[in-house]
Amino acid sequence: DAEITQSPRHKITETGRQVTLACHQTWNHNNMFWYRQDLGHGLRLIHYSYGVQDTNKGEVSDGYSVSRSNTEDLPLTLESAASSQTSVYFCASSETSGSNEQFFGPGTRLTVL
Amino acid sequence: QKEVEQNSGPLSVPEGAIASLNCTYSDRVSQSFFWYRQYSGKSPELIMSIYSNGDKEDGRFTAQLNKASQYVSLLIRDSQPSDSATYLCAVNPYFGNEKLTFGTGTRLTIIP
Numbered sequence: 001d002a003e004i005t006q007s008p009r010h011k012i013t014e015t016g017r018q019v020t021l022a023c024h025q026t027w028n029h030n031n032m033f034w035y036r037q038d039l040g041h042g043l044r045l046i047h048y049s050y051g052v053q054d055t056n057k058g059e060v061s062d063g064y065s066v067s068r069s070n071t072e073d074l075p076l077t078l079e080s081a082a083s084s085q086t087s088v089y090f091c092a093s094s095e096t097s098g099s100n101e102q103f104f105g106p107g108t109r110l111t112v113l
Numbered sequence: 114q115k116e117v118e119q120n121s122g123p124l125s126v127p128e129g130a131i132a133s134l135n136c137t138y139s140d141r142v143s144q145s146f147f148w149y150r151q152y153s154g155k156s157p158e159l160i161m162s163i164y165s166n167g168d169k170e171d172g173r174f175t176a177q178l179n180k181a182s183q184y185v186s187l188l189i190r191d192s193q194p195s196d197s198a199t200y201l202c203a204v205n206p207y208f209g210n211e212k213l214t215f216g217t218g219t220r221l222t223i224i225p
Contacts, residue, residue, distance in 0.1 A: 042217035
Protein backbone atom coordinates (compact mmCIF):
# COMPACT_ATOMS: atom_id res chain seq x y z
CA ASP A 1 0.00 0.00 0.00
CA ALA A 2 1.11 3.54 -0.71
CA GLU A 3 2.16 5.45 2.36
CA ILE A 4 4.16 8.31 3.78
CA THR A 5 6.88 7.62 6.32
CA GLN A 6 9.08 9.78 8.50
CA SER A 7 12.33 9.01 10.24
CA PRO A 8 13.50 9.10 12.88
CA ARG A 9 10.32 9.05 14.96
CA HIS A 10 12.13 10.52 17.94
CA LYS A 11 15.31 12.53 18.01
CA ILE A 12 17.25 14.27 20.76
CA THR A 13 20.03 16.59 19.72
CA GLU A 14 22.10 19.42 21.09
CA THR A 15 21.98 23.11 20.33
CA GLY A 16 24.06 24.02 17.30
CA ARG A 17 24.04 20.59 15.65
CA GLN A 18 22.73 20.01 12.16
CA VAL A 19 19.77 17.68 12.02
CA THR A 20 17.98 16.15 9.04
CA LEU A 21 14.49 14.70 9.23
CA ALA A 22 13.46 12.35 6.45
CA CYS A 23 10.11 12.16 4.69
CA HIS A 24 9.34 9.52 2.06
CA GLN A 25 6.06 8.97 0.21
CA THR A 26 5.09 6.25 -2.22
CA TRP A 27 1.91 7.87 -3.56
CA ASN A 28 3.81 9.60 -6.36
CA HIS A 29 2.40 12.91 -5.15
CA ASN A 30 3.91 16.06 -6.62
CA ASN A 31 3.23 18.21 -3.56
CA MET A 32 5.01 17.75 -0.24
CA PHE A 33 4.87 19.85 2.91
CA TRP A 34 6.64 20.17 6.24
CA TYR A 35 4.80 21.43 9.31
CA ARG A 36 5.66 21.88 12.93
CA GLN A 37 3.05 21.53 15.66
CA ASP A 38 3.34 23.31 18.95
CA LEU A 39 0.85 23.76 21.75
CA GLY A 40 -1.20 26.88 21.17
CA HIS A 41 0.02 27.37 17.60
CA GLY A 42 -1.45 24.45 15.74
CA LEU A 43 0.17 23.30 12.53
CA ARG A 44 2.48 25.82 10.94
CA LEU A 45 3.97 25.43 7.48
CA ILE A 46 7.76 25.40 7.31
CA HIS A 47 8.57 24.59 3.66
CA TYR A 48 6.80 23.03 0.74
CA SER A 49 7.50 21.69 -2.72
CA TYR A 50 5.32 21.33 -5.80
CA GLY A 51 7.71 19.04 -7.63
CA VAL A 52 11.31 18.00 -8.22
CA GLN A 53 13.74 20.90 -7.83
CA ASP A 54 10.94 23.15 -6.54
CA THR A 55 11.04 24.43 -2.94
CA ASN A 56 9.21 27.28 -1.23
CA LYS A 57 9.29 28.94 2.16
CA GLY A 58 6.35 28.69 4.50
CA GLU A 59 5.42 30.94 7.40
CA VAL A 60 8.12 29.67 9.81
CA SER A 61 11.06 28.83 7.51
CA ASP A 62 13.92 30.57 9.36
CA GLY A 63 16.54 28.04 10.42
CA TYR A 64 15.19 25.29 8.14
CA SER A 65 15.94 24.16 4.61
CA VAL A 66 14.65 21.50 2.22
CA SER A 67 15.69 20.03 -1.09
CA ARG A 68 13.71 17.96 -3.58
CA SER A 69 15.82 15.75 -5.81
CA ASN A 70 13.12 13.18 -6.57
CA THR A 71 9.35 12.82 -6.26
CA GLU A 72 9.38 10.55 -3.22
CA ASP A 73 11.54 12.46 -0.73
CA LEU A 74 11.60 15.87 0.94
CA PRO A 75 14.20 15.94 3.73
CA LEU A 76 14.04 18.79 6.24
CA THR A 77 17.34 20.13 7.57
CA LEU A 78 17.83 22.23 10.66
CA GLU A 79 21.09 24.00 9.93
CA SER A 80 21.99 24.78 13.54
CA ALA A 81 19.43 23.41 15.94
CA ALA A 82 17.99 25.76 18.55
CA SER A 83 15.87 25.01 21.61
CA SER A 84 13.02 26.92 19.97
CA GLN A 85 12.94 24.20 17.32
CA THR A 86 11.89 21.57 19.85
CA SER A 87 8.60 20.45 18.38
CA VAL A 88 6.70 17.71 16.60
CA TYR A 89 7.33 17.76 12.87
CA PHE A 90 4.88 16.40 10.32
CA CYS A 91 5.38 15.77 6.66
CA ALA A 92 2.39 15.70 4.33
CA SER A 93 1.77 15.15 0.64
CA SER A 94 -0.97 15.79 -1.88
CA GLU A 95 -1.56 15.26 -5.56
CA THR A 96 -2.04 18.11 -7.99
CA SER A 97 -5.65 17.26 -8.72
CA GLY A 98 -7.42 20.29 -7.37
CA SER A 99 -8.71 18.42 -4.32
CA ASN A 100 -5.98 19.87 -2.06
CA GLU A 101 -6.34 16.86 0.24
CA GLN A 102 -3.17 16.42 2.24
CA PHE A 103 -2.12 13.18 3.90
CA PHE A 104 0.21 13.16 6.84
CA GLY A 105 3.11 11.05 7.95
CA PRO A 106 3.37 9.76 11.52
CA GLY A 107 5.54 12.64 12.72
CA THR A 108 8.96 13.14 14.30
CA ARG A 109 9.32 14.38 17.85
CA LEU A 110 12.48 16.49 18.04
CA THR A 111 14.01 17.69 21.27
CA VAL A 112 16.87 20.19 21.18
CA LEU A 113 18.79 20.41 24.45
CA GLN B 114 -7.52 38.17 13.29
CA LYS B 115 -6.42 34.59 12.73
CA GLU B 116 -7.09 33.21 9.27
CA VAL B 117 -8.81 30.09 10.58
CA GLU B 118 -10.42 30.16 14.00
CA GLN B 119 -11.75 27.37 16.14
CA ASN B 120 -12.91 27.20 19.73
CA SER B 121 -10.12 25.33 21.50
CA GLY B 122 -12.54 23.63 23.88
CA PRO B 123 -12.52 21.26 25.53
CA LEU B 124 -15.95 20.33 24.27
CA SER B 125 -17.62 17.57 26.27
CA VAL B 126 -20.49 15.62 24.76
CA PRO B 127 -22.38 12.63 26.18
CA GLU B 128 -22.06 9.36 24.34
CA GLY B 129 -24.78 9.01 21.70
CA ALA B 130 -25.36 12.75 21.37
CA ILE B 131 -24.47 15.02 18.45
CA ALA B 132 -21.13 16.81 18.65
CA SER B 133 -20.97 20.11 16.80
CA LEU B 134 -17.63 21.65 15.90
CA ASN B 135 -17.31 25.07 14.29
CA CYS B 136 -14.69 26.90 12.29
CA THR B 137 -14.60 30.38 10.79
CA TYR B 138 -12.19 31.67 8.20
CA SER B 139 -11.21 35.14 7.12
CA ASP B 140 -10.40 34.85 3.40
CA ARG B 141 -13.56 35.15 1.31
CA VAL B 142 -12.01 33.52 -1.74
CA SER B 143 -11.19 30.28 0.07
CA GLN B 144 -12.06 27.29 -2.07
CA SER B 145 -11.60 24.04 -0.19
CA PHE B 146 -12.30 23.06 3.38
CA PHE B 147 -11.21 20.09 5.42
CA TRP B 148 -11.67 18.45 8.78
CA TYR B 149 -8.87 16.41 10.29
CA ARG B 150 -9.03 14.25 13.39
CA GLN B 151 -5.93 13.98 15.56
CA TYR B 152 -5.63 11.55 18.42
CA SER B 153 -3.17 12.41 21.16
CA GLY B 154 0.36 11.62 20.04
CA LYS B 155 -0.73 10.78 16.50
CA SER B 156 -0.75 12.55 13.17
CA PRO B 157 -3.75 14.36 11.64
CA GLU B 158 -6.11 12.12 9.70
CA LEU B 159 -8.36 13.53 6.98
CA ILE B 160 -12.01 12.73 7.71
CA MET B 161 -14.01 15.19 5.57
CA SER B 162 -13.50 17.46 2.59
CA ILE B 163 -16.10 19.96 1.37
CA TYR B 164 -15.92 22.30 -1.59
CA SER B 165 -19.39 23.78 -2.14
CA ASN B 166 -22.07 25.33 0.01
CA GLY B 167 -24.37 22.98 1.84
CA ASP B 168 -24.03 19.69 3.63
CA LYS B 169 -21.88 16.68 2.89
CA GLU B 170 -22.52 13.47 4.77
CA ASP B 171 -20.20 10.51 5.29
CA GLY B 172 -21.39 7.95 7.76
CA ARG B 173 -21.83 9.60 11.16
CA PHE B 174 -20.04 12.75 9.98
CA THR B 175 -21.65 15.75 8.28
CA ALA B 176 -19.69 18.75 7.09
CA GLN B 177 -21.57 22.00 6.54
CA LEU B 178 -20.22 24.92 4.53
CA ASN B 179 -21.58 28.46 4.36
CA LYS B 180 -19.30 30.61 2.23
CA ALA B 181 -21.40 33.75 2.66
CA SER B 182 -20.96 33.59 6.43
CA GLN B 183 -17.45 32.15 6.13
CA TYR B 184 -17.92 29.20 8.39
CA VAL B 185 -17.61 25.47 8.15
CA SER B 186 -18.85 23.01 10.73
CA LEU B 187 -18.59 19.33 11.49
CA LEU B 188 -21.39 17.34 13.08
CA ILE B 189 -20.74 13.94 14.58
CA ARG B 190 -23.91 11.93 15.18
CA ASP B 191 -24.21 9.14 17.73
CA SER B 192 -20.92 10.21 19.32
CA GLN B 193 -18.69 7.40 20.53
CA PRO B 194 -15.81 7.46 23.04
CA SER B 195 -13.52 6.71 20.09
CA ASP B 196 -14.46 10.12 18.67
CA SER B 197 -12.58 11.78 21.54
CA ALA B 198 -9.76 13.64 19.78
CA THR B 199 -8.71 17.06 18.60
CA TYR B 200 -10.42 18.16 15.40
CA LEU B 201 -8.53 20.47 13.08
CA CYS B 202 -10.19 22.69 10.51
CA ALA B 203 -8.12 23.47 7.41
CA VAL B 204 -8.76 25.88 4.56
CA ASN B 205 -7.23 26.16 1.12
CA PRO B 206 -6.99 29.87 0.33
CA TYR B 207 -7.58 29.89 -3.42
CA PHE B 208 -7.61 27.76 -6.50
CA GLY B 209 -4.15 26.83 -7.75
CA ASN B 210 -2.60 27.19 -4.31
CA GLU B 211 -1.97 23.79 -2.80
CA LYS B 212 -1.28 25.03 0.73
CA LEU B 213 -3.61 24.64 3.66
CA THR B 214 -4.06 26.95 6.64
CA PHE B 215 -4.99 25.15 9.84
CA GLY B 216 -6.92 26.23 12.87
CA THR B 217 -5.51 25.39 16.28
CA GLY B 218 -8.09 22.66 16.80
CA THR B 219 -10.98 21.83 19.11
CA ARG B 220 -10.47 19.15 21.71
CA LEU B 221 -13.56 16.91 21.90
CA THR B 222 -14.27 14.54 24.75
CA ILE B 223 -17.12 12.02 24.55
CA ILE B 224 -18.37 11.13 28.00
CA PRO B 225 -19.56 7.51 28.37
